[in-house]
Amino acid sequence: MQCNVPAVAAPPVGSYPVNEIFESLQGEASFAGTPSVFVRLQGCPVGCPWCDTKHTWHMGPEREISVSAMGKKTELPCDSYSWCDVSTLANIVRAADAEHVVITGGEPCMYDLRPLIAKLEAWHHRVQVETSGTYVPLVTPTTFVTVSPKYEMPGGRPVLEEALARANEITCPIGKRREIGVVLEQLDPLHQSNGTPIWLQPLSASSRATAICIQAARRYGWRVSLQMNRFINIR
Ligand code: SF4
Structure with missing residues (x-):
């Protein structure tokens, strides 16, 4: 099978590529109905054919925009993203009303999420991470991890036992x-x-x-x- 799943760039240390941040209700599973701030990270090499966020797959300098431009996006979905350091990102989240934060993607577990989550938890946010189970989640012990296992996808990444073992719920x-x-x-x-x-x-x-x-x-x-x-x- 031909695989056109993107290679993903190594991130600047201590920063995350953010496609968008928005408030809504979590619509699924244990937290359905919970007002939430969604942080959508860019980058995913899994390649699910039915993916409804394909605009988050690819990375590269031509897609990079400023933090302010990312916050003002009007045409969605959009494949641009901004590198945000922990403080900048946490401060944007803090300005929203919701206590519950959902880090999604893309595949957010490509990145070490511990510094960001630790900062958010110190500010009394509850953090949920949504992942495909193809990376080991680097999260804090109190992070709520939702694994939606993606088996035998074109990207060729296996679902990891360690990711499943860390799951607080499976969808x-x-x-x-x-x-x-x-x-x-x-x-x-x-x-x-x-x-x-x-x-x-x-x-x-x-x-x-x-x-x-x-x-x-x-x-x-x-x-x-x-x-x-x-x-x-x-x-
Ligand atoms: S893991 Fe998620 S973001 Fe990545 S291709 Fe599959 S559905 Fe899309």
Whole structure:
């Protein structure tokens, strides 16, 4: 298979490439309905074909903009990003209303997130990180880690046991019945041994996928997560 997944540039030390920062409600899983500040980092080499944030995949000087320009983006989605140091980034987050911070991407676990999260937690934010499970999450002990495992994607990165073991919850988009078998085989042992909740997410909220998820959740003790943002028409 031809792979056009991007190589990712090494970051300046102590900085993060930020695509956007915005406030909304967390729409999925354990924190559904929670007012949140979303910090979307740039860069992802995983290459999921259905990815809805492909604009975050690529990096390079031609896409770099100032922090102020990043904060004023009006055309979204947009593939530009700004390198932000910890203080700058934490101060932008602090200016928002929400206590809950979601660091997402892209693949945020490409970066050592500990300095940023430590600063935010010192300011009494609760931090959630959303990751594909293909990197070891470098986060603080109190970070809430959501792993949505991406198996056998074009980027060729394996899902890491260490990432799954760190998960506070696991989310799995489901479109077809046979995908339940993967969840059962690869992820249910973790649910059985650690009690890590497994959330099934019906793809496109279709009635067929939703029925498959509900049936599996009842049978195996998992949960169903509908993307509430779709229903109330917010991002
Ligand atoms: S891991 Fe996430 S950001 Fe990366 S390609 Fe897959 S869905 Fe997109």
